[in-house]
Amino acid sequence: MSDRITIFDTTLRDGEQSPGATMNLREKVRLARQLEALGVDVIEAGFPAASQGDFESVQEIAGSVNDICVAGLARSLKSDIERAWDAIKGAKNPRIHTFIATSPLHMEFKLQKTPDQVLEMTEAAVKLATSFTSNVEFSAEDASRSEPEFLARVVEKAIACGATTINIPDTVGYSQPEEFAGLITYLLEHVPNAHKAVFSVHCHNDLGLGVANTLAALRAGARQAELTLSGIGERAGNAALEQLVMALATRKDYYDLDCNVDTTQLFPACRLLSRIIGQPIDPYKAIVGRNAFAHESGIHQDGMLKHRQTYEIMTPESVGRAGTEIVMGKHSGRTALDSKLKELGFLHLSSDEVDQVFTAIKHLADRKTTILDEDVEALVLEEVFRRHGRYSLKKLSVLSGNIDMPPTAMVILDDAENEDEPVEKRLSGFGSGPIDAVFQTVDTVVERAPNLMEYKVNAVTGGADALGEVTVRLEENGMTSVGRGSDEDIIVASAKAYINAVNRLIIKEGEKKNGTYAG
Missing domain, CATH: 1.10.8 (Helicase, Ruva Protein; domain 3)
Structure with a gap:
């Protein structure tokens, strides 16, 4: 059995599904190129059947990266598989990733299908996918809660129909490491044609065991790991790519497994993701958190001064945290x-x-x-990457005040409904605070009234002169959107974020009218 692990990154698909992690097309392409620089083997670029926006993003990513494999996710439905192929066929190395649930719970209540019907759908889906490409991955959703005997039958059928990668997901983060390793061992021993496919695992982190379960499965014989940067994803997230990779690198003596990832790109990749989605990296996050290589305790500091390995099992440089940061200034060319x-x-x-x-x-x-x-x-x-949409902020002036002089905002926007002739719109308005005044004035200008569901401020860097980054979540007519903006003035950043979210609502509204909106 090979000791080479395939790293399958699903940050752009499963990761982007997590609340607040929505990315626009240009941001997705930027992150895909960073993943290519990182050295991952497969990028799951999205779910093309989900929406027109998802389709276009997957299609753009497929044509923007070089030798890396690009996968498109599809349910075991003819329309999904055809849509996925249309999106990824421009990639140099395309993969169709199709899935169906196999646990009794999912089959009965979600699919409302019998086990025999699931077997039939598996056969039809994989055969259709292999008519487009020989690079087909099949996933048995909720595999960790499936009956092992039935799961083995489904896997055998998928391989017989041409699937070359078999993914065994712990979809709800339910399994325990020894238990999950045992399931992989069982399948490798009881599926007659198991040797014809690479076995993969996709572990969620609901019980905090995503990485542990993935590592246990790799020791048991799985040879592909499905991961996300910083572990983002549905609910509590996925197994974190940077943690899995550094566990293999740091404990080579224990796992004796290798992958193609350039570990010095781990921190830059996670930091870029953080900037794109407007969510800071937790300071206590393993590998990439601010405190991961910080030492305050006197005992620890003494040990570090005597020999670094007393309290560090890896170096900051090994994950890309070295280098001079203060480079640019007003005199830089x-x-x-x-x-x-x-x-x-x-x-x-x-x-x-x-x-x-x-x-x-x-x-x-x-x-x-x-x-x-x-x-x-x-x-x-x-x-x-964010200056795209119908409306853009041109000028902003805000006055704070008390009850006798309510906060006032004067907003000037460019309206590019007609791209050839943008129209300048200006208005003043009041609010209960300066930011509320900005938001209410923007609402009046754009003639919308979304509900503000979330407002979050982060400092991009330290210090009183730090850039501020704002994330807002809006809801209107059953649709939600996330907007982000950054500026040294937090009120300006708030206005940019709000307008960014409004632009995304407009795009979703257009998709809904065209019948391409998937929620």
Whole structure:
């Protein structure tokens, strides 16, 4: 059995399904290129049948990466599989990933199918998928709660029909490490044609055992691990890619398994994800958290000074946390910025996009003495990847006040409903606070009245002059959207985030009218 593990990243599919992690097309493509630089073997780019937006994102990613395998997810339905193939067929190495539930609970209550019907659907789905490509993955949803004998029959059928990868998911994070390893061993021993496929695992983290279950399955003979950056995903998330990879690298003596991931790209990849989705990395997060390599205890500090390995089992440099961060400033030139962008992994920006970022950095440097890498990343995301939509903020002025003089906002927006002739719209309005005044005034300008479901502020860097990043979640007519914005002025960042969310609502409204909205 090979000691090489295939790393399958599903950040752009399962990860993006987690609350607050929605990404637009340009952000997805940017992250896909970072995953390619990271060295993952397979990117699950999305669920093409879910919506027109998902289809377009998967299609764009398929044409934007090079030799990496691009997978599209599909239920065991003819329409899903055909849609997935249409989205990924432009990739150099496309994969159709089709699935059906196999646990008694799911078959009875979700699918309302008998076991024999599930077997028939498995056969039809895999045969259809293999008519498009020989690279077909089959997943038995809720495998860890399935009856082993029936699961073995389904797996045998899928392999016989041409599936080359078999995924055994712990869909609800229910299994325990020894138990899950035992299931993998059982299938390898009881499925007659098991040797014709690579066995994969996809573990959720509901009981905090996602990585532990994945590692146990790899020791038992699974050879593909399905993971997400920082463990994002449905409910409590998925097995974290950076934790799994560093466990294999640090405990090579125990696992004796290898993968193709460049570990020095782990921290940059997780940091980029954090910037894109507007959610900070928990300081106590293993491998990539701020405190992962911090030592405050005197005993620990003494040991570290004497020999680093007394309290560190890996180095910060090994996960990409080394390097000088203070590089850019008001006197930095465009060439220096171009070099910094490439160092941060922004390899495909056009000359005009670099100019946009350069201008933004000059403006920021007038108010902020130190420009850190995180500032540069935030400005790229703000100026390049989020400045798309019908409305954009042109100018903003806000006055605070008390009960005798309520807070007032003056907002000037560009309305690009007609892209060739944008219209400037301006209005003043009141609110219970300065940010509420901004939001209510924007609502009046755009003639919408969404409900503000969530408002969150993060500091991109430390210090009183840090860039602020705001995330808002809006709901209107049963549709939700997440918007993000960053600026050194938190009220301006809030306005950008709110307008970004409104633009996404407009896009979803259009999809709903066209019949392509999937919720």
